Amino acid sequence: MRQALFAALLLATAAPVLGQTATVATRQVGSATLENVPAIPDDVRAAVQLYQNYRDATFRDWLPDGSMLVTTRFGATNQLHRVAAPGGARTQITFFEEPVAGAYAIPGSDNFLVRRDTGGDEWFQLYAMGLTGAPTALTEPGTRNQSPVFSKDGALVAWSRATKGSPDYAILVADPSDPASRRVAYQGTGSIAPVDVSPDKTRLLLARTLSNRETRLSLLDLASGKAEELAFTHEPARYEEARFTPDGNSIIVITNADADLRRLVEIDLASGERRVLAPDLEWDVETFDLSDDGRILAYSINEDGYSRLVVQDRVTRRALPQPDLPKGVLTGLGFSPDGKRLALSLSTATSAGDIWSWDVADGALARWTQSELGGLDPATLAEPRLVRFESFDGLSVPAFVYRPTNVAAGVRTPVVMDIHGGPESQTRPGWNPGAQLMADTLGATIILPNVRGSDGYGTQYLNLDNAEKREDSVKDIGALLDWIAAQPDLDKDRVAVYGQSYGGYMSLAVMTHYSDRLVGGVERYGISDFTTFLTNTEAYRRDNRRAEYGDERDPAMQAVFARINPLANVSRISKPMLVMQGANDPRVPQSESDQVVAGIRRNGVEAWYVVFADEGHGFQKKPNNDLRREVETVFLRRLFGAD
Numbered sequence: 001m002r003q004a005l006f007a008a009l010l011l012a013t014a015a016p017v018l019g020q021t022a023t024v025a026t027r028q029v030g031s032a033t034l035e036n037v038p039a040i041p042d043d044v045r046a047a048v049q050l051y052q053n054y055r056d057a058t059f060r061d062w063l064p065d066g067s068m069l070v071t072t073r074f075g076a077t078n079q080l081h082r083v084a085a086p087g088g089a090r091t092q093i094t095f096f097e098e099p100v101a102g103a104y105a106i107p108g109s110d111n112f113l114v115r116r117d118t119g120g121d122e123w124f125q126l127y128a129m130g131l132t133g134a135p136t137a138l139t140e141p142g143t144r145n146q147s148p149v150f151s152k153d154g155a156l157v158a159w160s161r162a163t164k165g166s167p168d169y170a171i172l173v174a175d176p177s178d179p180a181s182r183r184v185a186y187q188g189t190g191s192i193a194p195v196d197v198s199p200d201k202t203r204l205l206l207a208r209t210l211s212n213r214e215t216r217l218s219l220l221d222l223a224s225g226k227a228e229e230l231a232f233t234h235e236p237a238r239y240e241e242a243r244f245t246p247d248g249n250s251i252i253v254i255t256n257a258d259a260d261l262r263r264l265v266e267i268d269l270a271s272g273e274r275r276v277l278a279p280d281l282e283w284d285v286e287t288f289d290l291s292d293d294g295r296i297l298a299y300s301i302n303e304d305g306y307s308r309l310v311v312q313d314r315v316t317r318r319a320l321p322q323p324d325l326p327k328g329v330l331t332g333l334g335f336s337p338d339g340k341r342l343a344l345s346l347s348t349a350t351s352a353g354d355i356w357s358w359d360v361a362d363g364a365l366a367r368w369t370q371s372e373l374g375g376l377d378p379a380t381l382a383e384p385r386l387v388r389f390e391s392f393d394g395l396s397v398p399a400f401v402y403r404p405t406n407v408a409a410g411v412r413t414p415v416v417m418d419i420h421g422g423p424e425s426q427t428r429p430g431w432n433p434g435a436q437l438m439a440d441t442l443g444a445t446i447i448l449p450n451v452r453g454s455d456g457y458g459t460q461y462l463n464l465d466n467a468e469k470r471e472d473s474v475k476d477i478g479a480l481l482d483w484i485a486a487q488p489d490l491d492k493d494r495v496a497v498y499g500q501s502y503g504g505y506m507s508l509a510v511m512t513h514y515s516d517r518l519v520g521g522v523e524r525y526g527i528s529d530f531t532t533f534l535t536n537t538e539a540y541r542r543d544n545r546r547a548e549y550g551d552e553r554d555p556a557m558q559a560v561f562a563r564i565n566p567l568a569n570v571s572r573i574s575k576p577m578l579v580m581q582g583a584n585d586p587r588v589p590q591s592e593s594d595q596v597v598a599g600i601r602r603n604g605v606e607a608w609y610v611v612f613a614d615e616g617h618g619f620q621k622k623p624n625n626d627l628r629r630e631v632e633t634v635f636l637r638r639l640f641g642a643d
Contacts, residue, residue, distance in 0.1 A: 024601075032627055035597075035609040040630045044441075044637075048629045051437040052622065053374025056353030057083075057090070059332030059345040061105040061112065066336065068343060068368060069093075069103045069112060070355060076622045080114055082131060086357065086366040093131060099620045106176050107154035107337065113138065113176065115146065120616020121584040122538075126159065128176050138179050139172075144540060147193035150176070151201045152292070158185065158204050160193040162540040169193065169540065171204065171220065186220050186227055191544055194220075196243040196251075205242055205251065211547030212424040213462065215239040217251075219269075232272040238262065241287060246294035252277065254285050260458040264288055264299050277314065284456060287330065290314065291339035296360055298342050300330045302456050304386060304398065305428040309333075309344065311358070321363030326351070329430035343368075347431040350378040380405055382439045384429045384448075389483040391452070391476045395464070398457070399449040399480070400429055403489075404439040414444045414494035414519075414640040415484055417477065417510075419451065421501030423465060424548070426456040437629060442636055445490055451476040451506075467550035468560045474509045481517050492517075494640050500524035501588060501617065508566035508596060511573045519639040520576040522632055525588045525617060528596035529567040531558065538586040570599035576606040578635045580628060582615035608635060 024035050060069040060080070067084045074092065077099035081090040094100055094114060101124060102115040111130045117123055123144045127135035139145040144162040151157075157176040160169045171186040171194055188208065195217075196205040204220040206227060214236045218229040233239055237257035244251055249269060256262045257274075262284040264277045278285055278299055286307065288299035297314040300307045307330035311320045328348030332355070335342050340360050347353035355368040384400040391397050407413055416438055420427045427448040435446040450456065451473040453465030465473040477497070485492040495518055499507040504526015511521045527533045531552045537545060550557035562568060577600055581593040590611065600607040610631055612624050619625045 029627060030623055031613040031615075032624065033611045033613070034631070036606065037608050037610060037631055038634065040627075040634060044630055044633050045626075047441045048437065048626060048633060050375055051433045051440075052626050052629060053372075054352040054376065054431075054433060055371045055374070056347065056431065057345060057355050057369040057371050058353060059334065059343045059355045060103040062334060062336045062343060063105055063110060063112075064108065064337055065110070066341075068355065069105060070345075070369065071100055071103065072369075072371070073622065077620060083355070083368050086368045087370070088368070090369065093129075094135075104148050104150070106157070107150050107152055109154055111176070113148055113157070115148075117616070119584045119614045120582050120618065120620060122586045122616055128179070136179060138174065138176065138182065145172075147195070149194050149197055149204075151197045152199060153201075156197060156201055158194040158197060160188075165539050167191075167539045167543055171206065173204075173222070185222060186225055188227075191540065195241070198244055199246060199248045203248075205244060207239060207242060209544060211544055213238060213459070213547070217242055217253075230269070230272075232257075232267060232274075243290065245290075246292070252288070252290060252297075254288065256459050260460055262286075264297075277317070278310070284458070287333055289333050289335050289342070291335045291360075292337060293339055296320070296335065296339060296342075298333060298335070300333065302426075302428075305329070305400065305426065305450075305456065307346070311342065311360075320360070323356070323358045323363075323365050325356070325365075327429075329428045331430070349383050349429050349431065350381045352431045352433075376436075380440075381436050382446075384432075384435075386429075389449075389480055391479040393472075395452060395476070397449055397451060397476050397479070399447050400427060402432070402435045402439050402446040402448075404443050404445065406440070407443055410489055412489055412491040414442065415490050415492075415496070416442070416444050416446045416636065417480060417495065417497050418446055418448045419477070419497070419499035419503040419506040419510075420448065420454070421499070421503045422455065423453040423473070423502040424455050424462060425502075426450055426454050428456075434629070434632075437633070438636065441633055442640060444636070444640065447480065447484070449476065449480055466548065467557065470549070470560070471509065471564050474506065474513055477506065477510045478514060481514060494519055496636055496639055497521040498523075498636075499526065501526065504588070505566065508573075508577075509564070511575065511577065512566055512569040513572070515572060515574040518575055520578075520635075522578045522580075522635065524580040524628075525582060525585050525593060526579075526596075527566075527588055528570075528592045528599075529565045530561040531565070532567075532595070533588060533592055536589045536591060541587065567596055567599055570596060571603050573600055573603070573605060576608070576635075576639065578608040578610075578632065580610045580619075580631075581612070582617060582619065583611055583613045584616040587617045 057070050057072045071078045080094040080100045098116050104113045126138045126145050129135040148159040158173045169188050169192045173185045174182040192208040194204045195207045206218045208216045217233045218227045220227040240254040242253035264285045266275045283303045286300050286302040298311045326348050328346045332345035342358040345355045357366050382402040388396045484490045497507045497510045504523035507521045507523035534552045597607045597609045
C-alpha cells in the first residue's frame with residue numbers, strides 16, 4: 001500500500017514543490033477552502049477510508065425501562081440511539097445535521113435532553129424530546145447552555161447559560177416538560193455551573209471553575225436565590241463531579257485538596273470533615289458514579305493512561321467482584337436507576353469503543369454493542385508501547401509509541417511526534433485512528449508524548465508549564481528529538497511535528513526552535529500569538545485561559561509573550577507546514593491560523609492551508625474529517641519522501 005501511495009503522490013501533477021512560494025492556488029471541496037493543496041490521489045482516498053469507516057458506541061444514560069441511550073454514527077455525524085438490551089439493535093432517535101454533544105435522561109420518564117451546537121460554534125442548545133416526536137427547544141437561541149442536572153423526580157432541571165460578550169454564567173431552572181417555566185435562579189460571576197440538585201430540591205450544588213486547576217463549590221438556596229461558598233474549598237484545589245449523598249448531608253467529590261493526586265473523598269457539609277473513599281492510590285481517580293440508594297460506588301483510576309475500574313460497597317468499603325474489562329480507556333460510566341446494573345463504555349488501541357453492563361448481584365458482564373472497524377483487521381493494528389525519556393532538567397516524560405506492524409524490526413522509520421491539546425489533557429491508549437493510519441500508510445512511527453503540563457501525573461507535573469514556564473514543555477520535545485536520534489529503529493533525519501489546539505501551538509513553537517531537525521510540521525487551530533488569542537477567544541472562557549497561560553494585560557507577562565509567541569519567531573520556521581482551521585472556532589479563532597500562515601509565506605516557506613466553513617474547534621463531520629486525513633497523508637508523505 002505504501003509503495004502504491006508513494007507512486008501516486010509522485011505522479012500528482014497538481015502538487016507544488018514544497019518550499020516554493022508561487023501564487024497561492026485556491027480551490028473548494030465541500031465546505032473546505034484549500035490553499036496550495038494538490039488533488040488527492042485515489043489511492044490516498046481509499047487508504048484513508050479504510051481508517052475512517054469505523055463506528056463506535058458511547059454510553060450516555062439509562063432510561064427507566066432498562067434500555068440505554070448511546071451515541072454512534074451511521075451517517076456523517078454522531079447521533080443519539082436507543083439500545084433495548086445486550087446485543088440489541090441501535091435504533092436511531094435524532095436526525096440532526098449537527099452532531100449530538102450530549103444526552104441526559106429525565107428521571108421518572110422516557111424523555112431526555114439532548115445538547116448540540118451549530119457548525120461547531122459551541123453555543124450549545126438544549127432540547128427536550130422523547131423516543132418519538134420532534135424535539136422542543138428548552139433554551140434561547142444565541143446563548144451557550146450546558147451542565148444540566150435533575151431532581152430525583154425529574155420535575156426540576158438546572159443548567160448554566162452564557163451570553164455573547166460576557167464572562168459570567170447564570171444558573172437557570174425549569175420544569176423540563178415546560179420551556180415556558182424557564183427562569184434565572186442565580187446570576188453568577190465567572191464560569192459557574194450546577195453539579196447536583198439536593199434530594200429535597202431546595203438547594204443546588206454549584207461549581208465555579210477559576211481555572212483548570214482550581215474550583216470553588218457553593219450551595220444555592222433556590223427559595224432565596226442566595227449562594228454560599230463552602231469554606232473548605234477556599235484553598236486552591238480541583239473539585240470535580242461533586243454530588244450529594246442520598247441524605248443531602250454530605251457530598252462525594254474527586255479532589256486533589258491536600259494531595260498531589262486526585263482522590264475520591266466524602267465531605268460532611270456541616271463540619272467539612274473529609275473521608276477518603278479510595279485510599280492508598282498511586283494514580284488519579286478520573287471519574288465515579290454512585291447508585292441512587294448510595295450503597296454501591298464505582299470509580300475509575302487513570303493508571304499511566306489506562307483505566308482501571310473499581311466497584312465497592314460505599315459503607316463497608318468492601319470490594320465487590322470486579323468487572324473483567326479489556327485494557328483501554330473508559331468513555332462512559334453510570335448506574336441504572338434501580339441500581340442493579342452499571343453501564344460502561346470503553347475504547348482500546350484496537351477497538352473503536354463499545355458498551356457493557358455489569359450486574360451488581362452476580363458480577364456478570366454483558367456486552368451491549370459490537371462496533372465495526374470498517375474493514376480493518378484488528379490483528380494488523382499497532383499496540384502502543386509506553387516509554388519514558390529524560391528531559392533537559394532530568395524530568396521523566398512519558399510517551400506512547402505506535403510502530404507500524406508491517407515494518408521489520410530494526411528498520412529505521414520516519415517519525416511523527418503528535419502532541420496533545422489542553423494543555424491540561426493527556427494522550428491515552430484508546431482508539432486512535434490517526435496514529436494507526438499514519439503508521440500504516442506512511443510506514444512511520446508515531447510518538448505521542450505527555451509533556452510537562454499534562455494531566456494524569458499529579459498536580460506538580462500539571463503545573464510545570466504554567467505562564468512564564470511555557471517553553472519548558474517545548475524543551476521536552478527537544479529532549480524527545482535527542483531520544484529519537486539514539487534509537488536504532490528511528491530515522492532522526494525524517495521527523496515531523498504534529499498537533500491540534502494547544503498541540504497546534506506546540507507544533508508551531510517546536511518549528512521555531514527545531515526546524516533544522518525536522519522535515520516539517522502539521523498544526524490544527526493552534527495558538528500563534530497569546531496576546532491576540534486571549535483578546536479574541538470567547539469571553540466565557542478568557543479568564544480560565546489567562547489562569548493557565550498568563551494575563552496579557554500584565555506588562556511582565558506581555559514581555560514573556562513577546563519572546564515566546566510563534567508569530568514573533570515565525571522567521572525561524574524554515575520547513576513546510578500544513579495548517580487547518582474551523583471557521584466557527586470559539587476557542588482559537590481563525591485569525592490565529594490566518595496570521596501565522598501569512599507569516600510563514602512571507603518568509604518564502606511553503607504553507608498549505610485548509611479552512612472548514614462548517615466546523616469549530618475540531619472537525620466533527622465525517623466528510624470534513626475524511627478530507628483532513630487525506631490532506632495530512634499527502635503532506636506528510638511528501639515530507640518523508642523528499643529526501
